[in-house]
Amino acid sequence: MSESSEWLIYRGAGEPHDGIRRLPAPPPWRDFSGREAGAHTGTGTDVGTDAATGAGVGGDGSEDRRLGAYRHLAELYRPGAEELEMINAALYLRRPLLVTGSPGAGKSTLAHSVAHELGLGRVLRWPIVSRSTLLDGLYRYDSIARLQDVQLAALGAATPGEGGAGAVEGIGSYVRLGPLGTALLPSDLPRVLLIDELDKSDIDLPNDLLNVLEEGEFGLPELERIADRLPGGEAEVLTDDGTKARVRDGRVRCRAFPFVVLTSNGERDFPPPLMRRCIHLELGRPDHKRLATFVRAHLGDDAARTGDDLVTRFLERSRSELLASDQLLNAIYLTDAAAPPSRDRLADLLIQRLDRPR
Numbered sequence: 001m002s003e004s005s006e007w008l009i010y011r012g013a014g015e016p017h018d019g020i021r022r023l024p025a026p027p028p029w030r031d032f033s034g035r036e037a038g039a040h041t042g043t044g045t046d047v048g049t050d051a052a053t054g055a056g057v058g059g060d061g062s063e064d065r066r067l068g069a070y071r072h073l074a075e076l077y078r079p080g081a082e083e084l085e086m087i088n089a090a091l092y093l094r095r096p097l098l099v100t101g102s103p104g105a106g107k108s109t110l111a112h113s114v115a116h117e118l119g120l121g122r123v124l125r126w127p128i129v130s131r132s133t134l135l136d137g138l139y140r141y142d143s144i145a146r147l148q149d150v151q152l153a154a155l156g157a158a159t160p161g162e163g164g165a166g167a168v169e170g171i172g173s174y175v176r177l178g179p180l181g182t183a184l185l186p187s188d189l190p191r192v193l194l195i196d197e198l199d200k201s202d203i204d205l206p207n208d209l210l211n212v213l214e215e216g217e218f219g220l221p222e223l224e225r226i227a228d229r230l231p232g233g234e235a236e237v238l239t240d241d242g243t244k245a246r247v248r249d250g251r252v253r254c255r256a257f258p259f260v261v262l263t264s265n266g267e268r269d270f271p272p273p274l275m276r277r278c279i280h281l282e283l284g285r286p287d288h289k290r291l292a293t294f295v296r297a298h299l300g301d302d303a304a305r306t307g308d309d310l311v312t313r314f315l316e317r318s319r320s321e322l323l324a325s326d327q328l329l330n331a332i333y334l335t336d337a338a339a340p341p342s343r344d345r346l347a348d349l350l351i352q353r354l355d356r357p358r
Helices: 062-067 081-093 107-118 134-138 143-154 169-174 179-183 205-215 272-276 288-299 301-306 308-318 325-337 343-350
Strands: 097-100 124-127 139-141 175-177 192-196 217-219 234-238 244-248 251-253 259-264 279-282
Touching (some): 081 097, 134 179, 308 325, 325 343
Parallel strands (some): 097 279, 192 259
């Protein structure tokens, strides 16, 4: 293999080899090993729920991927005065924060930064697609699984009380709260909820969110109908954290309104009623200092120094092209870890304008 292709893992030669063993550690933002119980969480604890606050504890590795494995060297998110004011306004007023800006501007990272600094536990994330509905964010009731268990119980294949005919105690086993539903569980401290890329939703979802975000509560009809037959009127349901929580009278009512971050790439306008209920923050294009801090938090000081020229070129191109900062991270990581001979050419291939015709 020639010197110019030594960095290649897949060679396209059609002959099996063990080159995969030479693959270096993944980029910190693509390292999923922290999902193992107690691994790389910083606390050595499993994901759970703090009984006193209701906030998710432990971790699934998402904090390192979002904020950077080297955030002890440099804070990833250093907001300006106006950004700080809007974030704190949303905290004080208990209003959702609508964050708009170009892709890669740090919109979703903001939620992780607030949760990390204020000790609010795991960020609850609801990624929006065109098929998303309000119910997806609130809860899911698995009626088919419950029907199957009832049928098995009728045949004597299930233990009475575990969803058998006439029993209602186990109904909570078939209810799982979504990210929004979990964020509205009563707790002493607010949870952080990231509703990501709301502008990709169906036209009705922004309006459907209004009442829940205004009232801070919602009902589960499946539980409300049988609340008088439940022990103490309570049912134990699953949460988005993977833990269990008790719901009384079939309704979830928040005690501390969650810190809700709605992100948008500006692909559509939102209805005035939603805008009236939100604090709006527009994130501008990052400067050299902020991008360098971004690289340092994820890749460390050495990579930030060797990749400084790529940061400069990225900023120059971003004046006329739509680029995302994670493209810059990819380019610096790969050119540093693999050391390809055609460094600049490879970096340009990785940092392609997002607004070019396809």
